Amino acid sequence: MQPLLLTFAAFCFFGAFNRWLLALGLAAGISYLGLRGWSLGRLPLVGPHDTIAFFAVSLAAMGLATRLSRPLRSAAWFNAAVGIMAGIFGGLALIFPVRSMPMPAILDTLWFELHVVLAFFAYALFGIGAIVSAGWLAVRDRSLMDIQFKTALAGWSFFSASMVAGGIWGYYAWGTYWLWTPKELWTSILWLFYALVLHLRLKGAKWDVLSAWLGVLGFVVTLFTYLGVSLLMKSSHSF
Amino acid sequence: MKRLWNLLISLEVGLVLLALVCIVMGAGSFGLSGDVATALNSMPLFVWLAEFSLATTWWLWLTIVLLALLALNTLCCSADTVFQRFSSNAILAWLPPQLIHAGFLLIVLAHLQSALWGFKGAIEIPEGAGFQLPDGAAVQVARVGAIFSPMGGDRPLGYKALLVTQETAGQGGVTISPNHPWFSNGYGVYIKHAEPGQPPVALLEVHREPGAAMAMAGAVLFTIGNLLLLHTRSRSREFMLESDEA
Structure with missing residues (x-):
């Protein structure tokens, strides 16, 4: 199965200039996740390898979906950036060992799967938003800020739904919908951060520069929430 | 009075409060480990705040104060919008954000309820x-x-x-x-x-968790508002794009 993930990473990274190669890479990535899920008998969402692979495939999928919007249809830079980003994370997933352990009973619930899947869709959209923000900073085309707003809003919506699912899961699993762990704190920080980004939009075009920089910074906060907390901080709530 | 109201409904105040909550929670997260963190998750929040010194709990006190101000700002903004636009026909334009605000406020209240009257015990x-x-x-x-x-x-x-x-x-x-x-x-x-x-x-x-039911009600309101907002915003954008092309 690993060659499929390698194909995904390679097609995304080296074929980033071409949307069809990116689409082929995405097909390989989805096939990898599907086969891995089939072999495990569940969604592959536990451990660094599986979650980073899921994140990378989500990035490519959200990137291709965002590319359908009019201002990005002919933007080769966007295609390249999405492909490189997805390829890097696909490659990173390959570094971590593949663990095929049975699902701990505490994670064996639909609420956990919903929580994680929705969170990764949100992370991916925040990543796409960062690319679009960087693009706006380079070319200053206002239509890009509309797309940045849409990706932030859609990502924030997925993330909010993920938090709701996580709260329900936590209530049944731990007896509380909220635990004071670094992961949960950073999850709240990320949610509040994007609430800020969305509200900043109401200030109008004069604030686009700050909005764009926050769009880029948002992905740094996203990566810290996802990877930084798990790798650098002690938290019972990590991969 | 008018100045105070303008301050309470100020978007700028809301933005600053959001940024400050992020910064304070981020700073606090780095000290959240060991026995202090274990204790925090084994008792209701306000019991923990009373038990530990201010040197340990300062960031959570500050977060609570900032969240209270943010909740007040949210409540006033929504009240102002509802009073001003209640009679307008374009209900889908102003209602979704207010539902999201209402959901957020209910979730904050639910946390407060659990922090005050919750119970956690192990045996x-x-x-x-x-x-x-x-x-x-x-x-x-x-x-x-x-x-x-x-x-x-x-x-x-x-x-x-x-x-x-x-x-x-x-x-x-x-x-x-x-x-x-x-x-x-x-x-x-x-x-x-x-x-x-x-x-x-x-x-x-x-x-x-006495706040669980209220948190769930807040989550439902929030999700309905969020879905309506996604629906209306995507439609208005498409309309704008089509208008631009025309």
Whole structure:
């Protein structure tokens, strides 16, 4: 199965200039996740390898979906950036060992799967938003800020739904919908951060520069929430 | 008075408060480890805040103050919008954000309720022994066991316990396991761990989250508002793009 993930990473990274190669890479990535899920008998969402692979495939999928919007249809830079980003994370997933352990009973619930899947869709959209923000900073085309707003809003919506699912899961699993762990704190920080980004939009075009920089910074906060907390901080709530 | 109201409904104040909450929570997260963190998750928030020194709890006090101000700002902004636009026909334009705000406020209130009146307790109890819930209900732990993967392996995936109470005696008791607690009068009994032995010993936790129902109501309102907002914003954008092209 690993060659499929390698194909995904390679097609995304080296074929980033071409949307069809990116689409082929995405097909390989989805096939990898599907086969891995089939072999495990569940969604592959536990451990660094599986979650980073899921994140990378989500990035490519959200990137291709965002590319359908009019201002990005002919933007080769966007295609390249999405492909490189997805390829890097696909490659990173390959570094971590593949663990095929049975699902701990505490994670064996639909609420956990919903929580994680929705969170990764949100992370991916925040990543796409960062690319679009960087693009706006380079070319200053206002239509890009509309797309940045849409990706932030859609990502924030997925993330909010993920938090709701996580709260329900936590209530049944731990007896509380909220635990004071670094992961949960950073999850709240990320949610509040994007609430800020969305509200900043109401200030109008004069604030686009700050909005764009926050769009880029948002992905740094996203990566810290996802990877930084798990790798650098002690938290019972990590991969 | 007008100046105070303008301050309360100010978008700029809301933005600054959002940024400050992020910064303070971020700073606090780096000190959240060890016994302090364990204690924080084993008792209601306000009990923890009263027990530990300000040198440890400062960031959470500050977060609470900032969140209270943010909640006030949210409430005033929504009230102002509703008063100004209630009679307007374009209800879908102004209602979704207010539903999201209402959901957020309910969730903040739910946290406050749980922080003030919640209950968290843990007990190590051998198979065959009993304990009492805080409301006096007697619970007997009739059996303690482990859950193993059907594919084999010697490490348990989780633990389970058979609880017998006055309520459940008729049906031979109720089995609790991870994600399947037992609830009685607002108290939930959860199994966290078990140790094999003669007899085996279960680590149980008893929780009461008085804010859970309100948090759920908030989450539902929030989600409805969010879906409506996504619907209206995508439609208005498409309309704008088509207008631009025309």
